[in-house]
Amino acid sequence: MMTTKGNILIIRLSSMGDIVLTTPLIRILHHMGYRVEFLIKPAFSEILAGNPYIHKLHYYSPSFCKFIHSPEKPKYDHIIDLQNNLRSRKLTLTLGVPTTRLNKVNLRKWLLTAFKINLLPSIHIVDRYIAAGRKLGAKNDGKGLDFFLDARDIPGDAITGTTPFVAMAIGAAHETKSIPVELGAQILQQLPYPVILIGALKDWERAHEMAERSAHPNVKNLCGKLSIRGSAGIISKAKAVIAPDTGMMHIAAALRKPLTVIWGNTVPAFGMGPYYPEDTPHFNIEVSGLSCRPCSKLGHHQCPKGTFQCMRGHNPKSVAEKILTLVETK
Numbered sequence: 227m228m229t230t231k232g233n234i235l236i237i238r239l240s241s242m243g244d245i246v247l248t249t250p251l252i253r254i255l256h257h258m259g260y261r262v263e264f265l266i267k268p269a270f271s272e273i274l275a276g277n278p279y280i281h282k283l284h285y286y287s288p289s290f291c292k293f294i295h296s297p298e299k300p301k302y303d304h305i306i307d308l309q310n311n312l313r314s315r316k317l318t319l320t321l322g323v324p325t326t327r328l329n330k331v332n333l334r335k336w337l338l339t340a341f342k343i344n345l346l347p348s349i350h351i352v353d354r355y356i357a358a359g360r361k362l363g364a365k366n367d368g369k370g371l372d373f374f375l376d377a378r379d380i381p382g383d384a385i386t387g388t389t390p391f392v393a394m395a396i397g398a399a400h401e402t403k404s405i406p407v408e409l410g411a412q413i414l415q416q417l418p419y420p421v422i423l424i425g426a427l428k429d430w431e432r433a434h435e436m437a438e439r440s441a442h443p444n445v446k447n448l449c450g451k452l453s454i455r456g457s458a459g460i461i462s463k464a465k466a467v468i469a470p471d472t473g474m475m476h477i478a479a480a481l482r483k484p485l486t487v488i489w490g491n492t493v494p495a496f497g498m499g500p501y502y503p504e505d506t507p508h509f510n511i512e513v514s515g516l517s518c519r520p521c522s523k524l525g526h527h528q529c530p531k532g533t534f535q536c537m538r539g540h541n542p543k544s545v546a547e548k549i550l551t552l553v554e555t556k
Contacts, residue, residue, distance in 0.1 A: 242472075491522055
């Protein structure tokens, strides 16, 4: 029987992109000989499904919270708390084992959003996650993000007759990070390739209007029709991907896909941009010269100024040119 260095629990309850960004740490600890367990909200379980480096996936729920108060509670040698909020702190205190917590540098993020003073560390959040495992000996292996798919995750009917195609993720959890209809339609008008639109059910109407306005002859609107893994399956087969600052952006990077990121109210300086293990071609496109940007570390339901210039100010022709460069790069 194989011996391990110890049992490790990683806590990152949400959200989609943040969980994808934990995967290098999971892999590194596994290869070092640790038995890795992970605590996640059930809604995001698809992201880590099939990950061979996780020994056990726990789901945050009232029953789990009750379980860790019981005599049969799990035994861990160390906890890495990447969520670092009230819920995760209560859990770690109950388990009573050595814990390393991620410094979320929220004060520095606030200084950037409120006063445009950038004191954030100039390293990616992935590297900060890995640094949280430094006490255990974790070092970056340079292999990038992980997202494990199998044949069942690829909706073959959806991509029949569309190859090569561009995948376009249009939505996000916050409206000020989503691609607006007029911008999306103008980008579509300039793409000579088939395009598959992906997103949540709430994005379907926006996607439908985007396709209608563009008059593009070959656009498929699959918003709300696919699971997270189904959308990832579409991305895996795309020639290039367009996305805002959202979880699908990180999944595209995990799948090593050429990517154009259309940034809205957030900025790459937060340390959450596309993370690749090597020089996979990608572009970060931002509207420069806006004194209001970034206005939030996450996003808003609507633009605080009412202009949404951080998205509406993008040049659709320039965005399309970047995408075509990626599609046509061998």
